[in-house]
Amino acid sequence: MKKTILFMLSAALLFGGCGKKENSDNPLLKEWNTPFGTPPFDQIKTSDYLPAFEEAMKVHNKEIDAIINNKEVANFENTIVSYDLSGELLGKVAGVFFNMTAANTNEELQKLEEKIGPMLAKHADEITMNAKLFERVKKVWDNKENENLNKEQSMLLDKTYKKFVRSGALLDKTKQDKLKQINGEIKTLESKFSANLLKETKAYSLVIEKKEDLKGLPQWLIDQAEATAKEQSKAGKWVFTLDNPSVFPFLQFSENRTLREKIFNAKNNRCNNGGATDNKEVITKLTNLRAQKAEILGYNTFADYVLEERMNKTPQEVYNLLEGLLKYSIPAAKKDVVELQKLLDKDQKGATLEAWDWSYYADKLKKQKFNFDAEETRPYFEINNVRQGCFDVVTKLYGLTFTERKDIPTYEKDVQVYECKNEKGEHVGILYWDPYTRASKVGGAWCNSYREQYVKAGKKITPITTVCFNYAKSPSGRTTLTSEEASTVFHEMGHAIHTLLSNCTYISTGGTSVPRDFVELPSQVFEHWCSQPEVLKMFAKNEKGQVIPQELIKKIESVAKFDVAYGMTERYAAAYLDLEYHVIKSKDKIQDVTAFEKKAMDKIGLISQIPPRYRSTYFAHVFGGEYAVGYYSYVWSEVLDADAFNAFLEAGNIFDKTTADKFKNEVLSRGSTDDAMEMYKRFRGQEPSIDAVLRNNGMKK
Ligand SMILES: [Zn+2]
Numbered sequence: 001m002k003k004t005i006l007f008m009l010s011a012a013l014l015f016g017g018c019g020k021k022e023n024s025d026n027p028l029l030k031e032w033n034t035p036f037g038t039p040p041f042d043q044i045k046t047s048d049y050l051p052a053f054e055e056a057m058k059v060h061n062k063e064i065d066a067i068i069n070n071k072e073v074a075n076f077e078n079t080i081v082s083y084d085l086s087g088e089l090l091g092k093v094a095g096v097f098f099n100m101t102a103a104n105t106n107e108e109l110q111k112l113e114e115k116i117g118p119m120l121a122k123h124a125d126e127i128t129m130n131a132k133l134f135e136r137v138k139k140v141w142d143n144k145e146n147e148n149l150n151k152e153q154s155m156l157l158d159k160t161y162k163k164f165v166r167s168g169a170l171l172d173k174t175k176q177d178k179l180k181q182i183n184g185e186i187k188t189l190e191s192k193f194s195a196n197l198l199k200e201t202k203a204y205s206l207v208i209e210k211k212e213d214l215k216g217l218p219q220w221l222i223d224q225a226e227a228t229a230k231e232q233s234k235a236g237k238w239v240f241t242l243d244n245p246s247v248f249p250f251l252q253f254s255e256n257r258t259l260r261e262k263i264f265n266a267k268n269n270r271c272n273n274g275g276a277t278d279n280k281e282v283i284t285k286l287t288n289l290r291a292q293k294a295e296i297l298g299y300n301t302f303a304d305y306v307l308e309e310r311m312n313k314t315p316q317e318v319y320n321l322l323e324g325l326l327k328y329s330i331p332a333a334k335k336d337v338v339e340l341q342k343l344l345d346k347d348q349k350g351a352t353l354e355a356w357d358w359s360y361y362a363d364k365l366k367k368q369k370f371n372f373d374a375e376e377t378r379p380y381f382e383i384n385n386v387r388q389g390c391f392d393v394v395t396k397l398y399g400l401t402f403t404e405r406k407d408i409p410t411y412e413k414d415v416q417v418y419e420c421k422n423e424k425g426e427h428v429g430i431l432y433w434d435p436y437t438r439a440s441k442v443g444g445a446w447c448n449s450y451r452e453q454y455v456k457a458g459k460k461i462t463p464i465t466t467v468c469f470n471y472a473k474s475p476s477g478r479t480t481l482t483s484e485e486a487s488t489v490f491h492e493m494g495h496a497i498h499t500l501l502s503n504c505t506y507i508s509t510g511g512t513s514v515p516r517d518f519v520e521l522p523s524q525v526f527e528h529w530c531s532q533p534e535v536l537k538m539f540a541k542n543e544k545g546q547v548i549p550q551e552l553i554k555k556i557e558s559v560a561k562f563d564v565a566y567g568m569t570e571r572y573a574a575a576y577l578d579l580e581y582h583v584i585k586s587k588d589k590i591q592d593v594t595a596f597e598k599k600a601m602d603k604i605g606l607i608s609q610i611p612p613r614y615r616s617t618y619f620a621h622v623f624g625g626e627y628a629v630g631y632y633s634y635v636w637s638e639v640l641d642a643d644a645f646n647a648f649l650e651a652g653n654i655f656d657k658t659t660a661d662k663f664k665n666e667v668l669s670r671g672s673t674d675d676a677m678e679m680y681k682r683f684r685g686q687e688p689s690i691d692a693v694l695r696n697n698g699m700k701k
Helices: 022-023 048-066 076-085 086-105 107-126 131-142 151-166 173-203 220-232 244-253 258-266 282-294 302-306 316-345 356-372 374-380 381-396 482-501 521-530 532-540 551-561 566-582 593-603 634-651 657-668 676-684 691-696
Strands: 207-209 239-240 401-404 416-422 429-436 447-451 453-454 457-462 462-471
Touching: 022 086, 048 076, 048 086, 048 107, 048 131, 076 131, 076 453, 086 107, 086 447, 086 462, 107 173, 151 447, 207 244, 207 258, 220 239, 220 244, 239 244, 244 356, 244 374, 244 634, 258 356, 258 593, 282 302, 282 593, 302 316, 302 356, 316 356, 316 566, 316 634, 316 691, 356 551, 374 482, 374 551, 381 401, 381 453, 381 482, 381 521, 381 532, 381 657, 429 482, 447 482, 462 482, 462 657, 521 532, 521 634, 566 593, 566 634, 634 657, 634 676, 634 691, 657 676
Parallel strands: 429 462
Antiparallel strands: 207 239, 401 416, 416 429, 447 462, 453 457
């Protein structure tokens, strides 16, 4: 997942100024005299954020005033470029704050986030609805034929002008005020959704007291559950949680069907249990507000509004993509049900296969068919080896190298910092590596930035990025991953490379500021290397340093196409659900979230054994932030990445220099300096089709 910090940003009016003395001591506002201007985490206190935001917004407003009050006629440099560079301090403060609310949060920060979200939304609105500023932007836009702009500059102008129009710059005052109010409410609801989800996820634990209830579980999982129990002052018991590295292996291995059902239902019903942390009402309000917003801006639906800026330009294009794939994945999943049911029949005659049985019986079937046990591979995927393997692949493909820096402050002792250099030994950027789960961390895995790459006064500003995961740290000191988890490491590193390789001029066109349905291409394509025998030999070594056996690699390859219909279907279903929520009109306010979800899933003929990857009440991508009408981008990126990786396969070498250079020069380093499809076609020579995905998954010849 790729998170982006919102450079949205003025509520100086609301929160008055703060004393001068206080601000000059605020580490967030001072110049960072750290290596490469990295955040001084060792000095920042929670109480520093609010005054820093207030001051940074004031500074930003002054920068905007300077653009407006410029006596020269508006031109590209004095308006568009100056606007692109404005808000640098705010970006710096927001960079630290939003990284911390995800990677190292606490109740105080969460409360602050609920306050700061709407503050920033209001600030951003005041800028994008600033009539005098827009007048200048429009003047440049109207005069663009005479500006003699290059491709990147013309993309920046286009992006800037559209940003204002899409934020309501062309609306009358009454509509603008209404829009501002809606934006503030949306932000508040999104923060509430996420806070509720974190609360319910962290609050749950399945406590096991009897040893016989651990039947089927591998020793490492039992050890992990024992450690969790100790942390929760339940020594002598075993605690399983709803964090992915706990609940998923439990569902895969536990022989106890009742307990599987119990934890599965807890996971599947997060924030759907009534009470203060139930998210159904949040969804009702949020989808309605989004529909209202789209209508005020002159769009048919919120989906139309969002998709205008994507590679897939209309809801119909996305429906076509998803329906085209579901047509293959659902029949394949139904065939799998028949196979799995046979195994269940042997254990429990008369029982019907349920969602909580899938992973368990699929694993059994896999062992039977291929004599394969995913746990057999785990010793070969030690987390630091996986990281190093990732680094080595990046070096071979793109010439980047990574060296640990112990002199850069971090926010937590397990976080490591790496300096990235290019082939010439020049500094490229900084990467934070934050692998382990903890109570203060939001679930899942992501890549985020503290600073993007751009050019200021002729000087290249280098990027600072971070990858975060939630792997359970082994008490033994040797944390191992499944091959799937290792692949997630490659995924997030793919985003980090996209950030690090950026070679653009402007903040808004650089790095990962690409269309949302393009942003997962660099990450997903990088996953392909993780399963290549040639790469596995580089890093997949057990405790004794023995390389993963050839026979095991063969098995991994042969099981790769096994049980794929479930994963594909649950992802396509979630993407479809996301879209369904955003093609409704404001007058058709959703009354019953549960019924709405069911109707949407019935439309695609989803089977009861496969719930959408995210059910509505915990679909954080869509309701907790910025991925609304964006979940399909994972699907679209699969189409892109399968097609892109084929370029390396066709070259006959996964490290083919020409192909790697082309991918780096046409895609990875280009940000959004050109139309995404045009960039892709320059790399690949043609548009991608869904065939490569279907073929990779054995669903089409
Ligand atoms: Zn991603």
